[in-house]
Amino acid sequence: MVVKDEAADNPGAILPHKRIVAFYGNPLSKRMGILGEIAPEKMLAKLDGEVKNWEAADPSTPVQPALHLIFVTAQGAPGKGGMYRLRMSDHLADTVIAWAAKRNAIVFLDIQIGRSTVEQELPRLEQWLKLPQVHLGIDPEFAMKNGAIPGRKIGSLDASEINYATNFLNDIAVKYNLPPKILVIHRFTQRMVTNYKNIKLRPNVQFVMHMDGWGDRVLKKSTYLAYIKKEPVQYTGFKIFYYNDTKKPGSKLYTPKEVLALTPKPMYIQYQ
Template identity: 30%
Template structure:
């Protein structure tokens, strides 16, 4: 006999006997042999990314990640957002996967390469039919206008994409309120009370057997986006009892969202699912998830640096007024002064203004010293009071290196105990990088792009290792030859946000000419810093002038 099919105008299911499986699949069991229980599976630890460009494939991959078996599935037409959202509510209430039909009636093959971080194997062939067979499903709830040929041999409960009709056909309760048919509402949809689930022994159940949902998966959370094409994957996650956080499809980076960072931290989940094509743009999803789950919020909120904030810094060395204003007062007064200086920019920009300290950790020296490198390395203990006070006050810190005749990487490693703190970045000052035989103040120093890259490789690995937020890496420059082969500087590490700091002093026409020259041929996507000198600039720009006359506007403004 044919499969059980409910025409669009009927609301009750019709019993089926002697069903025949579709080609290539095992026979569907007789009704009394069918298992009603839904069986879920715990995803692998870490981040699993489901980001295929085809929403049909994403829906299948999500089902495979979370479900071992299910007596029923819900199928909705791909590309029909209204039908999919209604179907999503049904799938969540029944506790079963939601799959999508591409309208090809099972004929079109699917060949998907799964992202490296996904726990799924590649999806090939007739993806939907194969997934239904894998799940052992005997019933398909078909919503809206879908092709039924690939479901031959299965019980089909068909319904228009209408809330009342679908509720009647499936025994679920769908809200008629259009506002409920949205991705955010779906993410908040309550998972059914498993203790009150209708069993297959109930009188005239709409589905035979009626699914008995599995207990909600533990220690798992999902991130998805508000793209309509992500509704199916979201529904399948919610059907498995997985809580979900919705991000904008045009801004899917979890590190930009304070709310997402808080949610991931609070969840403390071992497994995180990233469900949506937009997540394919994340360069390192595993690190992004670990960093966000730390719960760390950088000054200004979130974990990114330059997109929506302006850093305003005091520069200098502790206890050394001659090297800059940072050294003119004690720790507490330095923090208060940094906050006061940064506050002068609050009304001049729509960005969040972040008070900042740039602390010279290794100071260029006129004498070679015991180690012969013409650089005095301050002990980490000398800097820690500033860093700890800054962290408590919402102040960012950059530690600055003036390495003399040694290399930047050697000196950077001396401060690893400070650089593992979330609010601490690093600055390289090539003016004070000497070659053998050179001495400070007899020439301007320089650094190769290769040496800069050795530092960025090490620092990025440190951030990756400890799941830290991205770090600021500042490159000081006021002459083009200070950074040799600058076009080869590696800006690809997602764990770092690089900035070129134009720190020349003198008259404003000369400073502006330097600013323009440094921008020519600079690495793409790099941020920019400007320095105001209290005594050496002729004249020093006021905050209003800095924001008006320095174009493009800087991301970091430092005072020395």
């Protein structure tokens, strides 16, 4: 199923003209992904290498490098406001945006809302989302309902919450006369996204449903087919975990060519 993208012809639209290759994590943690695991210059050099690998695998599609920052992080304790989430400093966002500028990379600010809400967390991000190179990610795994604690259960987002985010991004694009904004939603189970058919696409927003599961290649492919391909929204993403995908003896990372053999071909690739 191909979902029409009204935003694709807008000036400055990234998808489907370029494939995004992103490094994910948080500079304050070596355990949350490659973005914070090694020194910034080494990390950017490694990103350069992955960009070249993808360009070689699909020369017809230019690659847009990206840094995907976990900017609101879920917590196992309630914290001061009782929301089980920690908002990072303005300085951290500014720092990652400055790193990205060295590579003409775009930036995703990702939120893990805990027991907060999408509505409560997005307004603060407008100061960065009004920049043409900054986009949004939301992780339903850490969107907790019914008093659940992040990390103990897998969370969930409903289409209505996602629609709030797409509308927020659309309004920002119009307000500041920006190229289309991109929204990445992570997913690796059925319940992580409910009522997907009710997700509303916007004329100034490009939507990526991102396969965020880890494991061997057979498991990752089945997750992609079951929860991404079978419940299409617009564009698709695929995540590669440098460590978790190789935990099983004999397991190897998906290569770009192997990912490109999937249908539909993912347009957003994330390395953690």
